[in-house]
Amino acid sequence: MNRQKFIDKFVAAFFILAVIKVIGILAQLFHQSFWSVIGTLVIFIIVALIIFVVLTLLEDKEKDQSSGGGRSRAGGGNFYIESSLFDKIRSQYEDLAEKYIAEKDYKRAAKVYINLLKDYYRGARTLEDGRFYNEAAVIYLKKLKNKSDAAICYEKARQYKKAIDLYKEMEQKEKVGDLYKEINDLKNAHTYYQMVVDDYTANNQMVKASLIYRKKMEKIPEAQQILLKGWEEDKDAFNCLNNYFANIFDINELKTEIHHLYEKTPDYKKITYLEAMKYEFKKDVKLQEAARSIAYEIIAEKVASRSEIVNELKYFNPDDEVILKDISRFKTSRNKMFRN
Template sequence: MKKTKFLDKFLVAFFVLVAIKIIAMIAQWSQEAMQDALASVFKFIFFACIAVVMIILLQSKEKDPLPPAQKKYGGGGVPLDSSLFDRLKSMYEDIAEKHIQNNEYKKAAVVYMNLLKDYYRAAKTLEQGGFYNEAAAVYLKKLYNKADAANCYVLAKQYDKAITLYKELQQKEKVGDLYKIIDDTENAFLFYQMVIDDYLMSYQMVKASLVYRNKMNMPTEAQKVLLRGWEENHDPLNCLQNYFANIGDVKKLGQEIQEIYSRTPSDKKIIYLEAMKHEFKKAPELRVPTRNIAYEIIAEKVVTRSEIVNELKHFNPDDEVILKDISRYKTGRNKMFRN
């Protein structure tokens, strides 16, 4: 009842203001051209009529029950027809888009935040415009998204704030990266070592070696981890291939291939043979030692794994005779088993 009386009084006051405005505009006719003055009056009357309709709609909503086709929108709980809400939303979307086209990213963000209540798009718009601190604040306070907030702080070069968030998120490698950026090597290595320890706990030896090599510049430690992975059967082939790949000197690589093979147990020689297929192609100097190792492994395993003879072709790619020999061997062996 009180709201209805308020709307009635507001409507009366509104009409009084409209009348005063029209009189003031008519008074200016002596100063303006008649055509321009009439146009101004009609524009004002048009928008005033729209406002009156809105007020009457609100007044009728207070008197009648809310129809099923209507919903409540907005923080104040004012009932609005769903089609009207959709039109308002579309209008706000257009306004925000025009602000973005004009590079007015903060204004667009205000529309998304306050009128559309779309906090994610508000944050993304601020980020797009380079307002990283403001975007980070929206991510934190409205979306509770520490990861995106931390990324914005990095872009804003607010490294201390980013480090705090990444610590809370347990993203240790990123914490190490940021400490490295601000030349705090001691803390950077502390967090990198935590990352390595986590990888070693889950036997991800290659990933641990990459942190040693690429982040801490410790190639010797990286090789030790890879060799350990090979010896302890934690992704052995991948570890062995990465170990060999890190040796740039061909002569030293040949020596390492021979040395590791001399310590390779019989049950891992098939894996070693697979690695030799890759090393054989690296350099002409490696063809003889890798081929000899391959022959030795094939000769040792052919009794129990006859199909291993097919591997000979990888170490004699241009030798057509070897293919015929392989075919004859397989044919003869098949005949032996049939008899």
């Protein structure tokens, strides 16, 4: 009988709450559109009917058990009914939301997730899938405190200033620069891009800094200067040198720069320069003579202390079978000299 009384009280409480909810929905007519309120009311009525049917079935079942003299476990009875009822109601809400999504009615589906299931994340994602980006951003921000997804939604909605404010709070400087550039505010865009460059150079990431200058700010000379700085100061030297040469598209200018930089290269960095020459040799036939000449010079200087460097000759003479034999003979004679 305890469970019967519980169900009766639950039904009474449900009807009272239902009446209050209907009044609350109708009160929204003062500040929302008529059809929006009607839509919310229809959803509530459908859900209320589902709950009423479930309660009625439970009540009938309990009466049958009572009339038959059956007794069930008293300790966990109420908990079982509440849990079972909750699961059934939740399942009905889930089905209703999926039905609305199938019908492409994303706003109603989102209302089910947000208002009835209290699943704010799925509600926001449903709004985003339906391209209601502003509404999704509000849920992400106010209910989930998720600035990142909110900023993405504002960006999709072309609410760039709102997105910029959020990216500033998250200190995503490059993204702030991108959005300023999107709205053609180049002054602010370059201010934030420069912050990114400064951060990269402070962490010795010279290649990344140069890419911001070259691709985002279109400042080619500054990009080259920072790569040259990285090469000279041994901050990721090889990649800086390689990218520096890659940004020179005129072959004659590149050939001149290859010779010019080599003349200023200190002895301890010549092996690194040799590695760079392998790339330049393969780049263009017109560069092969210059790259080979510098490679020969470096190999000749270093062979006394690093005999294995003769193997590098094959990179600059890929089709010369004689050079391979010469390398082999050199290594054989070198080994005999050490044995003797």
